[in-house]
Amino acid sequence: MRDLDETDLEILSLLAADARRPFSEIGERVGLSGPAVSDRITRLKESGIIEGFTVDVDRTKLRAGVPVLIDVELPVGAESADGSDALEAARERARDADAIEHVFVTAEGDLRVYARVEGLNVREWVRGLFDGVAVDDYAVTLVDEFEWTPSIEGVEFALTCAECSNTVDSEGETTRIDGEVYHFCCSSCLSRFRERYQRLEAGA
Template sequence: MRNLDETDLEILSLLAENARLPYSEIGDTVGLSGPAVSDRVKRLQEAGVINNFTIDISRSQLRAGVPVFIQLEIPASAHETVRERLRNADGVEHVFVTSEGELWFYARVEAQNVRMWIDSLLDDIEIQDYSVTLVDELEWTPAIDGVEFALTCAECSNTVDNEGETTRIDGEIYHFCCPSCLARFEERYQRLEEGV
C-alpha cells in the first residue's frame, strides 16, 4: 500500500463536502478521469480510509427535544457497557471518550425529562456524577484539510509507508509497516483462532 498522495487527499476533501458528488466532477477538479477517480475511491475503501458514504441530516428539523451535552462520571469497569447502551439509545447522536477516560455524549431529549431519561438509560450503572449542558448551537464540519493522513500498523502502531504491506484476514483489511509485523500479527491471530 503506497502513501496517500495529494490527489487522494483532494478526493477525500471533496467527498467530505458532498458524498454524492459524481466521479466525473471530482475528476474535473483533480485532473483525472471519472474511472480513475472510481479506482482511487475503491482503493481507499479497501484500505479502510473510507468506511461508508453518508448524508448530513439536519436532526433539529426531524427530532423533538432539546440538544444537550452530558458528561458522565462512572467507574472505568462500566465504560464499555455504557458506550454500547449509548450507541443504541434513541436520541444519542455522538459519544466521546476523553483522554482522562471520561464519557461524554450529545443527545436530543425532552427538556423536562432529562434526569428520568438518564436514570432509565443507566438504571443499573453506578453513576458517580453527571452534568447536563444545554446546547444552543451545533455545527458538525467533518474536513480533512490540514490533517496529515497516514495508515497505522495493526501490530506496532507505526506509520505505514510505501514499504508496508496490506492483507485481508477473515474479511478484514489490516495494514503493516513491515513484513515482520505482518508475520507476528498472523502468528498471534492463528494462535488465538486455535485456542477458541
C-alpha cells in the same frame, strides 16, 4: 503500499462533505477523469482507509423540539444516589436520553449536552433527567442556530502496523487474511502476525 498524496486527501475531503458526489464531479475538482477517481476510491477502500459510506441525517427535519445547550455542574468526587460516581451517572443518563444528540465533558469535570427537548418546560425535563444524581447547578441556553461540520481538512492520515503499532510508510506491506485487510510496517511484522494468526486458528 504508497503514501496518500494530495489528490487522495482532496478526494477524501470531497467524499466527507458529500458521499454521493458523482465521480465525474470529483474528477473536475481534482483534475482527473471519472474512471481515474473510481480507481483511486477503490484502492482507498481496499486498503481499509474508506470503510463505508454513511448518511448524515439532519435531525431537525425529522424531530420537533426545542434545541438547547445544558451545562451541568457536578461536585468533584460526589456520588449519585446509587453510589456511583456523579459524573459517570450523569453521562449515562445523557447517553440514554433520546432527546440528547451530543455529550461533552469539560476539563473541570462538568457536563455539557446538546438536546432537542419536546414540550415547553425544559427545566422540568432536565430535573427529571438528572433526578438522583448529585448536581450542584445547571444552566439551560436556548439555541438559535446549530451547525455540526466535522472535517478531515488538514488531518494527516497514517496507517498503523497490525503487529507492532508503528506507523506504516511507503515501504510497508498490506495483505488480506480471511477477508480482513491488515497493514504492516515491514515484512518481518507481516510474517510474525501471519504465524501467530495461523497458530491461533489451528488451536481454535
